[in-house]
Amino acid sequence: MFFETAEKEKRKRNAFLFGLIYTYALRVSEVVRIRLDHIDKEKEEILIIASKNGYPRRYDFGPTATPKLWRKYRRWLRERSKYQGSNENPYLFMTKQSGKAKHMTRDSVQLEFKRICDRAGLITKGWNALSVHSLRHSMAVHKLLAGDNITEIRKWLRHRSIESTKRYIDEMGEELRINEKRTLNRAERYF
Secondary structure, eight states: OHHHHHHHSSOHHHHHHHHHHHHHTOOHHHHTTOBGGGEETTTTEEEEEOTTTOOEEEEEOSTTTOHHHHHHHHHHHHHHTTSBTGGGOOBSOEEEETTEEEEOOHHHHHHHHHHHHHHHTOOOSSTTOOOTHHHHHHHHHHHHHTTOOHHHHHHHHTOSSHHHHHHHHHHSOHHHHHHHHHHHHHHHHHO
16 A cells, blocks of 8 residues: 555655665665765666664665666656756755755655555554554565575664564564565565
8 A cells, every 4th residue: 555655646756765765674864865876877786874883785776686666766866857956966865845955854754654654544643653664674574474584684674683683573463474465465566
């Protein structure tokens, strides 16, 4: 439901933004720091600077490695180029404020996520509320359900300790795991 709603939006940024967060299990603080020069089109890589330890990590990203996500990126770049002042802004993700391009903040990403969840009829209040970080948890569970071992998932999530990764998996009850199996195929259609 979330990705379907994001995909239908007029703004192409959100489909790419949340697709990128989900695909690479990014933290909000990591995604807002991505600069245009962090994407190497020749090598088909994207550079992510980890927020917890500051270490850079490269991921496959390009028309060969991630064709659906790459198309979303290209659509966002076309839309981004129309923002006044976009040429002077080095960051990949921007928002318009008073007609001018501004760097997207953590709060603006959270607000966009909440807005899309509300439109999709998903829970955004209370103890079981969804947040952008839920996409990171979903990717961890989807990788587990797809057969990845916990050590590989730990590396993908950039956790220092395997215990942190186990907590991600253990927090998901059996009922949620069943629901995740059903949504896994839906998410794969988009990325």
